[in-house]
Amino acid sequence: MSSKENREAYWKANLKLMGLLLSIWFIVSYVLGIVLVDQLNTIQFGGFKLGFWIAQQGSMYVYLILIFVYAKKMNTLDKKYGVED
Amino acid sequence: MDLKTLTIVVVVASFILYIAIAIWAKARSTGDFYVAGKGVHPIANGMATAADWMSAASFISLAGIISFAGYDSSVYLMGWTGGYVLLALLLAPYLRKFGKFTVPEFIGDRYYSKTAKVVAVICLIIISFTYVAGQMRGVGIVFSRFLEVEILTGLIIGMGIVFFYAVLGGMKGITYTQVAQYCVLIFAYMVPAIFISVQITGNPIPQLAFGSNLAGQDISLLAKLDEIVTMLGFNAFTAGSKSTTDLLFITAALMVGTAGLPHVIVRFFTVPKVSDARKSAGWALLFIAILYTTAPAVGSLARLNLINTIQPGEVGAVDGNLKYSDKPSWFATWEKTGLLTFDDKNGDGRIQYYNDKNESFKAKADSYGWKGNELKVDRDIMVLANPEIAQLPNWVIALIAAGGIAAALSTAAGLLLVISSSISHDLVKGIIAPEISEKKELFIGRVSAAVAILIAGYLGANPPGFVAQVVALAFGLAASSLFPAILLGIFNKRVNKTGAVAGMIVGIVFTLSYIIYFKFMHLELNNADNWWFGISPEGIGSLGMIFNFVVALVVSKVTEEPPQEIQDLVESIRIPKEV
Numbered sequence: 001m002s003s004k005e006n007r008e009a010y011w012k013a014n015l016k017l018m019g020l021l022l023s024i025w026f027i028v029s030y031v032l033g034i035v036l037v038d039q040l041n042t043i044q045f046g047g048f049k050l051g052f053w054i055a056q057q058g059s060m061y062v063y064l065i066l067i068f069v070y071a072k073k074m075n076t077l078d079k080k081y082g083v084e085d
Numbered sequence: 086m087d088l089k090t091l092t093i094v095v096v097v098a099s100f101i102l103y104i105a106i107a108i109w110a111k112a113r114s115t116g117d118f119y120v121a122g123k124g125v126h127p128i129a130n131g132m133a134t135a136a137d138w139m140s141a142a143s144f145i146s147l148a149g150i151i152s153f154a155g156y157d158s159s160v161y162l163m164g165w166t167g168g169y170v171l172l173a174l175l176l177a178p179y180l181r182k183f184g185k186f187t188v189p190e191f192i193g194d195r196y197y198s199k200t201a202k203v204v205a206v207i208c209l210i211i212i213s214f215t216y217v218a219g220q221m222r223g224v225g226i227v228f229s230r231f232l233e234v235e236i237l238t239g240l241i242i243g244m245g246i247v248f249f250y251a252v253l254g255g256m257k258g259i260t261y262t263q264v265a266q267y268c269v270l271i272f273a274y275m276v277p278a279i280f281i282s283v284q285i286t287g288n289p290i291p292q293l294a295f296g297s298n299l300a301g302q303d304i305s306l307l308a309k310l311d312e313i314v315t316m317l318g319f320n321a322f323t324a325g326s327k328s329t330t331d332l333l334f335i336t337a338a339l340m341v342g343t344a345g346l347p348h349v350i351v352r353f354f355t356v357p358k359v360s361d362a363r364k365s366a367g368w369a370l371l372f373i374a375i376l377y378t379t380a381p382a383v384g385s386l387a388r389l390n391l392i393n394t395i396q397p398g399e400v401g402a403v404d405g406n407l408k409y410s411d412k413p414s415w416f417a418t419w420e421k422t423g424l425l426t427f428d429d430k431n432g433d434g435r436i437q438y439y440n441d442k443n444e445s446f447k448a449k450a451d452s453y454g455w456k457g458n459e460l461k462v463d464r465d466i467m468v469l470a471n472p473e474i475a476q477l478p479n480w481v482i483a484l485i486a487a488g489g490i491a492a493a494l495s496t497a498a499g500l501l502l503v504i505s506s507s508i509s510h511d512l513v514k515g516i517i518a519p520e521i522s523e524k525k526e527l528f529i530g531r532v533s534a535a536v537a538i539l540i541a542g543y544l545g546a547n548p549p550g551f552v553a554q555v556v557a558l559a560f561g562l563a564a565s566s567l568f569p570a571i572l573l574g575i576f577n578k579r580v581n582k583t584g585a586v587a588g589m590i591v592g593i594v595f596t597l598s599y600i601i602y603f604k605f606m607h608l609e610l611n612n613a614d615n616w617w618f619g620i621s622p623e624g625i626g627s628l629g630m631i632f633n634f635v636v637a638l639v640v641s642k643v644t645e646e647p648p649q650e651i652q653d654l655v656e657s658i659r660i661p662k663e664v
Contacts, residue, residue, distance in 0.1 A: 047307060
């Protein structure tokens, strides 16, 4: 693979991973935490209404997981394409 | 030891710690001064970012906002944490790879234009000064409340401390002081939260106590809270009152604004590697989330505590409300500060606390013989007075003071540093006098930090009437100006200087005008009927951001392509290391 092709393949893989993680970010915050909150609130989750819990607690746990997953996967990608620093 | 002496001891001890760190971490080069020599461990940077980010507002006001706004406050919880996902995925690693000192420097280089750099500096200064004025005010207020000195005296002491470690240590001094400040503030926040969680639910972990049953009862905290607040005519705690559109736009503006704030972005310039920048954003969010997931528990527990104190009996029963003469001692203490005020409207000697703005509740209130709400509670009390309401020991109260001061000082220092570096590095070294030596530039950096502290102090002492509003405004401005320019600079090679400059100007001018129109010129029109598409001024930054993106893309499309070396620059920041 030429260095240019290598670079493009790396960037594409990065964008794909980013797209996936940002979709989860979007769905959790805006769809589950805001738009569908009333529907989700009919479900009881421990001592919480589910929609309320997602908006005030769950969303933040998901953000944390997303960032650490991205950092870890990118390290693997960096190595795979030989661009790690 | 009495409370005041104890508080002074704790606060002075924390100051000695900060000063010792500053002397140890003195900046010796511009690299140390602007980006701590790029040698900060990702976890230490995570802590420093958390302290940088969490201001007096997060520490003192957030839990109070949650306790009165309930579900609606989710916009702040998600908005001020979700932005870190954007930062970690879309900005931090690439800006670290770019590897220079400031945000305007990136914009100036990527858009090969001094105009773009100057526009970015102007946006940065507007954003950071509005923010810092609120912090200095916070420092003054904490001092005056806990140490009983004048706000001005408190302000001068706070300025002196920041002056010492920001001017001497630059980014390096600030970083390691912020690490210490994070430890102080999180300890100060968690201790009372854990105490109160145990007292009310028996569960020591606030995040779990928030969903637990009340100790010895078969009803959950949230269900009980919903029940008693609705009986008093308030909105249920777990239900909201804002429109869905407005919630969406405010959350987006806060998230994007967070990712676009220069003092936060620049923290990721200080780590050694690109992979560290990604990781460090995760650590930053972890340290922030410890406080942010605790705040809703503190807010709900404090609200329950407050209402249980004021409303010991049945709602509507003659003896249901607390007699003013039976008030607990903390009540009198906080009445003196004006954060708690009681006005016996119906002259029955008892405290009626309910929602008198609720029309459908009015008939009931009338039948009880109530003539309006008699208790005004400032939201900041939910954190400041919480330990007293819950009857916690004095050392916990002293901790709250040290924590509040740590939160305000750490944020102020971070903001002052980005202001001074954009002046000494971007304006003086970058445009006005490129020939000056590094030593001279470092000196100018120190002088501009000193001047910025004086201006911030002045604004803190003589706040323009609109300080509270302008802090919220900073997010909208960052979202609509800097964020799109940086993002497009990394992800779209085709965007050129004309497009970026036009986009930033349209974004910030639109957002500023909308906010000024509704917040300063026509406050009486500031309601959902007059807003565009039902978007409040707090959320308008999201629309400004969309305009910025559209203008930048369209203008770039009809003007010339960026030169080859710029396209190569973009290629190179996309990979951690060239092969």
